Amino acid sequence: MALALYRKYRPASFSEVVGQEHVTDPLRMALQAGRINHAYLFSGPRGCGKTSSARILARSLNCVQGPTPDPCGECNSCVALAPEGSGNVDVVELDAASHGGVDDTRELRDRAFYAPAESRYRVFIIDEAHMVTTQGFNALLKIVEEPPDHLIFIFATTEPEKVLGTIRSRTHHYPFRLMPPGVMRELVERICADEGVAVEPAVFPLVIRAGGGSARDTLSVMDQLLAGAGPEGVTYARAVSLLGVTDVALIDEMVDALGAHDGAGVFGTVNRLVEAGHDPRRFATDLLDRLRDLVLLHAVPDAGERGLVDAPSEQLTTMLGQVDKIGAGTLTRYAEIVHTGLIDMRGATAPRLVLELLCSRMLLPGAADSEAALLDRLDRLERRAPAVAPAVAASPVVAAAPAAPVAAAPAPAPAPVPSAAPPAGDRPTFQRRSQAPAEPQPVAQPPQRPAAPEPAPTPAPVQAAPAPAPEPEPAAPAAPGAPRAVDAAVLRQSWPALLAAVRAQSRSTEAMLTNAAVQSVEGNAITLSHTAEALAKRLSDPRNSDVIAAAVESVLGGKWQVRCVAGNAAAAPARPAGAAKPVAERPVVQRRSQQQPQQQQSSADTATGTAAPSAPAPTRRPEPVRRSASAPAADEPPPPEPPADFDEPLPPDPASEREDEEAMLDEVAAAPMGSPDVKQHDPDEEIIKLFSPLGARRID
Numbered sequence: 001m002a003l004a005l006y007r008k009y010r011p012a013s014f015s016e017v018v019g020q021e022h023v024t025d026p027l028r029m030a031l032q033a034g035r036i037n038h039a040y041l042f043s044g045p046r047g048c049g050k051t052s053s054a055r056i057l058a059r060s061l062n063c064v065q066g067p068t069p070d071p072c073g074e075c076n077s078c079v080a081l082a083p084e085g086s087g088n089v090d091v092v093e094l095d096a097a098s099h100g101g102v103d104d105t106r107e108l109r110d111r112a113f114y115a116p117a118e119s120r121y122r123v124f125i126i127d128e129a130h131m132v133t134t135q136g137f138n139a140l141l142k143i144v145e146e147p148p149d150h151l152i153f154i155f156a157t158t159e160p161e162k163v164l165g166t167i168r169s170r171t172h173h174y175p176f177r178l179m180p181p182g183v184m185r186e187l188v189e190r191i192c193a194d195e196g197v198a199v200e201p202a203v204f205p206l207v208i209r210a211g212g213g214s215a216r217d218t219l220s221v222m223d224q225l226l227a228g229a230g231p232e233g234v235t236y237a238r239a240v241s242l243l244g245v246t247d248v249a250l251i252d253e254m255v256d257a258l259g260a261h262d263g264a265g266v267f268g269t270v271n272r273l274v275e276a277g278h279d280p281r282r283f284a285t286d287l288l289d290r291l292r293d294l295v296l297l298h299a300v301p302d303a304g305e306r307g308l309v310d311a312p313s314e315q316l317t318t319m320l321g322q323v324d325k326i327g328a329g330t331l332t333r334y335a336e337i338v339h340t341g342l343i344d345m346r347g348a349t350a351p352r353l354v355l356e357l358l359c360s361r362m363l364l365p366g367a368a369d370s371e372a373a374l375l376d377r378l379d380r381l382e383r384r385a386p387a388v389a390p391a392v393a394a395s396p397v398v399a400a401a402p403a404a405p406v407a408a409a410p411a412p413a414p415a416p417v418p419s420a421a422p423p424a425g426d427r428p429t430f431q432r433r434s435q436a437p438a439e440p441q442p443v444a445q446p447p448q449r450p451a452a453p454e455p456a457p458t459p460a461p462v463q464a465a466p467a468p469a470p471e472p473e474p475a476a477p478a479a480p481g482a483p484r485a486v487d488a489a490v491l492r493q494s495w496p497a498l499l500a501a502v503r504a505q506s507r508s509t510e511a512m513l514t515n516a517a518v519q520s521v522e523g524n525a526i527t528l529s530h531t532a533e534a535l536a537k538r539l540s541d542p543r544n545s546d547v548i549a550a551a552v553e554s555v556l557g558g559k560w561q562v563r564c565v566a567g568n569a570a571a572a573p574a575r576p577a578g579a580a581k582p583v584a585e586r587p588v589v590q591r592r593s594q595q596q597p598q599q600q601q602s603s604a605d606t607a608t609g610t611a612a613p614s615a616p617a618p619t620r621r622p623e624p625v626r627r628s629a630s631a632p633a634a635d636e637p638p639p640p641e642p643p644a645d646f647d648e649p650l651p652p653d654p655a656s657e658r659e660d661e662e663a664m665l666d667e668v669a670a671a672p673m674g675s676p677d678v679k680q681h682d683p684d685e686e687i688i689k690l691f692s693p694l695g696a697r698r699i700d
Contacts, residue, residue, distance in 0.1 A: 005226075006219040009191055010052055010083040013070055017056070018187050019179035019215070020049055027053075027174070028069035031060050036067060037172045039144055039153040041129075043160035044176025047216030050156040051093075053176075054125045055081060057154065058091045062119040077119055090119040096131040105136035109143050112151050121152050129155035130162035137164035144170055178213030181205075181310045187215065188222055197226050198233030202248075205310050206239050209289075246278055246286040249493075252318060254287060255294070256492045258334065258362055259325040260517045265489050266359050270352070280351040284342050284358070291335040294319055298328045321496070325517065329378065337361050486556050491518045491526065494555050501551035509544045516564065526552065528564040539564035 011017045014024040023042075030036065040057070042050040059082075061067050064075040071078045080088040087093075094108065108124065116122040126132070132140075144153055144167055155171065157163060179187075185204050192199050207225065211218025225234045225242065240247050250273055257265030273283055293311065296303045297319055303309045304316040311319065323331075341358035345351050491498070495518070503510040512535050519529040528548075530536040538544060545562040552560045688698055 002227075004220070005191060005195075005223040006047075006216045007083065009194075009219070011049070011056065012059075012073070012083055014053070014056055014060070015070065017049055017053060019183045020053070020176055023053065023174045023176060027057065031067045031069045034067060036061065036152070038147045038151065039167075039171040040155070041160060041163065041168060041171040041173045042154065042156045042176060043158065043173065045178055045214060046158055047214030048176040048178060049215065050176055051125070051127055052083075054154040054156055055083075055091075055093075058088075058121075058123040058125065058152075061121045061123065061152065062088070062090065066120070088119060090116040090121070091123045091125070093125040093127065096126050096128045100128075100132040100136055102133065102135040102139050105132065105139040109139060112143055113148060115148075116150055120150075122150050123152045123154060125154045125156065127156045129157040130159040132163075134164065137167050141166055179215055179218075180213075180307075181208050182307050184208050184211065184213070184215065184218055185310070188218060191219070192222070192226070195226060197229055199225075200234065200236050200239075202236045202312055202315075203234050203239045205312075206236075206243055206245055208310065210243055210245070244279070244282060246273070246283045248315065250278075250283070251286055251290050252322075252493065253489050255290060255322050255326075257489065259322060260488075260492065260519070261363060262488060262519075263363055265492075266363060267356065268489070270356055270359060274352055280355040281342070281345050284338055284345065284355060288335060288338045288342065290319075291331055291338060294323055294326065295328065295331050295335065298323045298331060317496075334362050486521060486558070488518050488521050490556070491521055491552075497555050498548075498551050501554050502547060505550065506544070506547045509539070509547045512539055512544070513548070519565065524559055525561045525563070528562065529567055530564055531567070533566035536564045536566040 014028050017024045040054075042054060044050055056071075059071050059078055060069060062077040062081070063071040064077065065072050073079070073082070077088060079085055081091060092108075092111075094104075099108075112122070112124065114122070141164075143151070147153070153171075155163065155167070160168065160173065160175075185208060188204060188207060189199075203225070207218060207221050210221045221243070225239055228238065228242065230238075239245075250269060253269045254266065257263075257269060270280075273280070293303075293309045296308050297316075300306065300308060301320070304311065304313075309316065309319075326334075337358050341354055344358075345354050348354050499510055499513060502513060512530075513528075515532070515535075516528045516530045516539065519527040521527075526549075528536075528539065530539060539548070540563050545564070548562045549560045552558075552562070684698075
């Protein structure tokens with residue numbers, strides 16, 4: 001019969017005790033100085049070395065060369081008290097769980113007065129001392145208080161608070177602790193090397209976590225794995241199946257899906273988990289451990305080197321990538337939800353249902369009104385990359401101000417502009433563009449208002465921002481040769497290899513893909529998402545999308561079509577072809593009205609001053625509205641408000657947009673830097689001027 005590892009490798013001296021230096025060093029110094037006490041109390045969790053240290057202390061006291069911190073190992077006492085020895089008549093070890101009554105302690109008291117037979121001291125080791133009854137402790141009180149010179153008591157317990165206070169106050173108390181993971185791993189690796197069995201590095205964290213810091217429990221788990229090891233040694237798959245822990249691949253899939261806000265991936269992982277026979281409670285526990293590691297890596301990027309996170313180097317690289325995609329507030333909220341879900345799972349008849357409910361709460365921060373949910377939503381907003389420069393941040397407000405409606409009732413004077421719109425003098429940058437003569441464009445002209453004061457025809461509606469980009473066509477159906485096993489989860493797992501393949505072809509494309517995420521995979525069409533709209537457009541260009549498609553083909557095989565959309569991975573699916581566009585997505589005619597010839601300027605000015613307000617499109621960079629320098633006549637009544645139901649205008653011409661931008665750049669480049677026509681404005685000051693009528697002020 002093979003000897004258990006925890007018995008085979010039991011320490012024989014204080015120098016061999018691992019992870020308890022705060023206890024062994026003071027005991028060694030006391031033995032060396034000869035300051036021996038008559039009673040000791042060793043306390044701590046199970047399997048941390050209390051009983052072994054008590055035997056080592058008895059061996060050091062009764063050694064021929066002792067009392068000594070290093071027993072010789074050759075005398076009769078040392079040989080008898082060795083881990084594999086037969087024991088010594090002068091060292092008595094009692095289990096208080098079965099000998100804790102008053103009669104047992106009276107018998108022990110009577111035997112304690114006899115002198116040792118062959119040793120220097122007579123030592124009584126009382127294990128599980130908290131099981132001794134109060135009457136038993138009272139029977140031992142007198143002899144523990146005033147023992148003979150040859151008598152020494154050593155109490156070992158896991159619950160020192162249950163030991164009678166009068167007994168505890170007469171002892172030297174040494175608290176033992178659980179072993180740190182780093183020290184435990186060194187011990188287990190050394191024992192496996194001595195046993196001559198190959199163990200995969202990924203197995204050690206599983207064994208240490210299963211042992212819970214107890215050396216005896218950890219060695220028992222390792223002994224079980226070594227007993228069932230094959231010719232290849234202890235593999236990770238064998239350890240996962242035997243210990244019942246969750247495979248790290250499932251944890252990675254769940255975290256990646258949560259980071260991408262992919263509901264299909266999250267609930268698909270739960271389904272595979274249940275089908276594989278894993279316990280939902282154990283999965284939630286392992287997921288909480290992973291979230292704890294991610295929170296530490298977010299706060300301390302080198303937590304792996306510091307020993308705060310115990311994981312292989314490949315796993316640390318994966319977790320660092322996950323930290324970059326999920327913010328600290330989101331991780332903290334996830335951990336709180338999983339912790340609460342673990343409490344709800346106690347005694348639950350349907351643990352899978354509880355797991356799916358907590359997953360839904362993690363995916364929907366807007367469904368909760370707690371502080372953690374609010375921090376999660378703010379964290380997601382802050383982590384979005386800005387699509388435009390900060391100086392253009394005031395453009396939507398400035399562009400929307402001229403579109404404010406004026407009172408419809410006729411009046412002798414022009415209707416006042418609302419206070420939210422600053423005067424034209426505060427916006428010289430936008431006025432300069434409006435003063436430049438516009439080139440006539442071959443577009444349809446809006447109806448002109450006659451000179452007579454009769455009601456004018458309905459002007460075309462003006463919107464502050466240009467129309468959003470045309471919606472990409474729906475992805476083509478999957479080609480027969482496309483790999484069917486590739487989905488969004490597989491693509492996310494292969495993301496590092498995909499980035500490496502893209503880097504080999506184009507470093508600029510690889511840099512733009514850094515903050516991108518996989519949104520969906522439908523057939524042979526891959527949809528990526530990017531928080532920056534400008535980068536999403538560039539990634540959708542053929543020169544970049546072809547590079548990404550070629551990289552996917554080299555990594556996963558098959559032919560692919562790649563497109564990138566702005567937003568996060570949880571964006572709504574594309575609208576089916578032929579569906580009517582909502583009003584907010586209809587193209588505006590502002591640019592068309594701005595491209596009229598100069599002879600129709602008065603009609604365009606009136607349309608600009610009375611158009612219905614329209615919010616700027618959220619996904620396009622707004623452009624400043626060109627205001628005319630001429631004001632409407634005082635005797636002209638304002639035109640009526642545009643009807644609610646208006647015809648849908650044509651989309652803006654991209655060529656005209658580029659011509660306008662080039663013309664604006666030529667104007668700025670033609671004027672010298674010191675010219676009064678080109679004024680440099682601080683964006684913050686412009687924002688303060690813009691909102692000053694509303695009572696805005698700078699916050700220091």
